[in-house]
Amino acid sequence: MFTIEDHTHMSRALKLAELGKYTTAPNPRVGCVIVKDGLVVGEGFHYRAGEPHAEVHALQAAKERAIGATVYVTLEPCSHYGRTPPCAEALIKAKVGRVVCAMQDPNTLVSGRGIQMLRSAGIEVDVGLLEQDALDLNRAFIKTMRSGLPFVQLKLAGSLDGQTALKNGQSQWITSSQARQDVQAFRAQSGAILSTSKTVIEDNASLTVRWSELPASIQAIYPEKALRQPPRVILDRKQTLTSDLRFFQSQSESIIIAPSNEHFDELDWSKQLELLPIFKTLAKTYSINHLWVEAGATLSRSLIREGLVDELILYIAPKLMGNDGRGLLGDLGLTSLEQAIDLDIKEVRMVGKDLRIIANPISKE
Amino acid sequence: MFTIEDHTHMSRALKLAELGKYTTAPNPRVGCVIVKDGLVVGEGFHYRAGEPHAEVHALQAAKERAIGATVYVTLEPCSHYGRTPPCAEALIKAKVGRVVCAMQDPNTLVSGRGIQMLRSAGIEVDVGLLEQDALDLNRAFIKTMRSGLPFVQLKLAGSLDGQTALKNGQSQWITSSQARQDVQAFRAQSGAILSTSKTVIEDNASLTVRWSELPASIQAIYPEKALRQPPRVILDRKQTLTSDLRFFQSQSESIIIAPSNEHFDELDWSKQLELLPIFKTLAKTYSINHLWVEAGATLSRSLIREGLVDELILYIAPKLMGNDGRGLLGDLGLTSLEQAIDLDIKEVRMVGKDLRIIANPISKE
Numbered sequence: 164m165f166t167i168e169d170h171t172h173m174s175r176a177l178k179l180a181e182l183g184k185y186t187t188a189p190n191p192r193v194g195c196v197i198v199k200d201g202l203v204v205g206e207g208f209h210y211r212a213g214e215p216h217a218e219v220h221a222l223q224a225a226k227e228r229a230i231g232a233t234v235y236v237t238l239e240p241c242s243h244y245g246r247t248p249p250c251a252e253a254l255i256k257a258k259v260g261r262v263v264c265a266m267q268d269p270n271t272l273v274s275g276r277g278i279q280m281l282r283s284a285g286i287e288v289d290v291g292l293l294e295q296d297a298l299d300l301n302r303a304f305i306k307t308m309r310s311g312l313p314f315v316q317l318k319l320a321g322s323l324d325g326q327t328a329l330k331n332g333q334s335q336w337i338t339s340s341q342a343r344q345d346v347q348a349f350r351a352q353s354g355a356i357l358s359t360s361k362t363v364i365e366d367n368a369s370l371t372v373r374w375s376e377l378p379a380s381i382q383a384i385y386p387e388k389a390l391r392q393p394p395r396v397i398l399d400r401k402q403t404l405t406s407d408l409r410f411f412q413s414q415s416e417s418i419i420i421a422p423s424n425e426h427f428d429e430l431d432w433s434k435q436l437e438l439l440p441i442f443k444t445l446a447k448t449y450s451i452n453h454l455w456v457e458a459g460a461t462l463s464r465s466l467i468r469e470g471l472v473d474e475l476i477l478y479i480a481p482k483l484m485g486n487d488g489r490g491l492l493g494d495l496g497l498t499s500l501e502q503a504i505d506l507d508i509k510e511v512r513m514v515g516k517d518l519r520i521i522a523n524p525i526s527k528e
Numbered sequence: 529m530f531t532i533e534d535h536t537h538m539s540r541a542l543k544l545a546e547l548g549k550y551t552t553a554p555n556p557r558v559g560c561v562i563v564k565d566g567l568v569v570g571e572g573f574h575y576r577a578g579e580p581h582a583e584v585h586a587l588q589a590a591k592e593r594a595i596g597a598t599v600y601v602t603l604e605p606c607s608h609y610g611r612t613p614p615c616a617e618a619l620i621k622a623k624v625g626r627v628v629c630a631m632q633d634p635n636t637l638v639s640g641r642g643i644q645m646l647r648s649a650g651i652e653v654d655v656g657l658l659e660q661d662a663l664d665l666n667r668a669f670i671k672t673m674r675s676g677l678p679f680v681q682l683k684l685a686g687s688l689d690g691q692t693a694l695k696n697g698q699s700q701w702i703t704s705s706q707a708r709q710d711v712q713a714f715r716a717q718s719g720a721i722l723s724t725s726k727t728v729i730e731d732n733a734s735l736t737v738r739w740s741e742l743p744a745s746i747q748a749i750y751p752e753k754a755l756r757q758p759p760r761v762i763l764d765r766k767q768t769l770t771s772d773l774r775f776f777q778s779q780s781e782s783i784i785i786a787p788s789n790e791h792f793d794e795l796d797w798s799k800q801l802e803l804l805p806i807f808k809t810l811a812k813t814y815s816i817n818h819l820w821v822e823a824g825a826t827l828s829r830s831l832i833r834e835g836l837v838d839e840l841i842l843y844i845a846p847k848l849m850g851n852d853g854r855g856l857l858g859d860l861g862l863t864s865l866e867q868a869i870d871l872d873i874k875e876v877r878m879v880g881k882d883l884r885i886i887a888n889p890i891s892k893e
Binding site for chain 2 (some may be wrong): 178182280322323324325326329330331333334335336337409467477479481482483484485486487488490491493494495496497498500503504505506507511513516518520522523
């Protein structure tokens, strides 16, 4: 059904989509390539919410050469009037001949409608080319569409023997500056950064993206003037945050989850943490589909125990610190090895002198 | 000084030497290739202490074709009468034309003598081709020759957060069966296996090499009938070992370091552990130049703290167990991050589902 040429052009569309990695949130990353008689006549990608979709950029570049052309797009063209008119309509107006989509829209309410509009207009549509790559590209967006919960990445950092700080609290710095730069790149990709008032106060953390600390490879595709600061979501159950903190000196948006926040007034504040309703509200009310978590052992442990973590990013410094410091997750009270939290290691690499392990928690159910 | 052909033949000699990896201890691994008019006319490697050296095997294969030939050998030919006559003499008798050695004899008392004997007999000798590979090949033998201490590999195994057992002692099994097979391969390569009476008693461990558990790649070059059992060295300061233990059911040699062992009678038995004199005696009296250590946190911690570990082999299972179990090294009582034990990571790979990290402790001096 798909030719080698189809693969080549869709690969290019996926590459283009990635250029929106740091800017499209909460929108999906989408790339588009228009090909006429074997020649690329237009390309585009979605850059930022509210700005034109990938197809519109590509059609603008292709002009009248779009007539009868093949359009490669990493996501089903939209069929509804949102902040921009529907792309399916624009493609019909441009009289394209064929549309190849890597995947359908993950929103089950509209999935297939854009394809149907195109087919009704007599345009040939093929779906599913490099679908897995398209799913990976927007895994956070897709998860939220399907489940109503954000995709959650939990960052942990410690020594080879699992200590995140000494008994006296000293933790700066166990990992290398390269690892901390790497963290900046993850923050920049996220939809929001989640932490607790305890971390904000103890570390005097601002939890912002500092462009100057991003790796050069990211700076190259992400100019400083385009810098997007993901909102910072802080759990502050006991309302201990004060306005004099460095945290509030930043222009970056903050969402404080505290008894004074009307969006969370259904929470039972007497409970330790009610993470599931918090996450649902973050997705629904704040359009946050990708949460990057940097917090202490208590929140990290709760997130893992409640099965809310999609991916662990674990930085391990080449040090041994003994078992009398502070552990990554604190105490777990295990009485049998079957109770251990099992992980599936996806990737291991060196970041400076540190190891970076990416792993998925394995559900026990 | 060395041609591409020289490199090719020395590489082959190094490969041959490796075939003795599981059998030569305490002798070094040595390989030899004899080349006449561009053709390989003889090859050999040292297989087992007391059996012929690599050069002798290669000369036997080459016969009269050795006259005027070039001999590639990974270690300087010996010059003394040991269990076998000196190889330098054999090469002179065979009237070879040129000898290329990867490295000199690491024993400073005899280093250069074999080369001198050959040169005195009018044979051209070149030294230092692929020297680093030759040094790596026999790093344990070389360390002991130079320092009088064995090369020490310490095995540790635990979870991603540094736990080697639960609080209740449960530890079987944190790591996978593939990791335990990998341990068998390390035992098989070692000169001796070091542990404590506590580990022998608590784990009812026999600390032997089980041929059936070796990886197939090793079984292929190491037939079951050739199986060598490295001696098991057990620290038994309080003489708690009893003859009914499974440990004593094996045919494998054991060296018990206890007040009743005359070789260690200079030790101060009131002290916790006197590792340095023990290691010196193991090298000198027992010809042990390569120790593989499998023990609990107490011995592991002491070895690292006293700077006696050359290489750490760390198996990390993809699990999180909390900080309330037993840590890899127990408590270290650190009050500042500068006191942490720093490591230099040499290699990271997956062994089954586990990570295996090979690292060298970095001396603080």
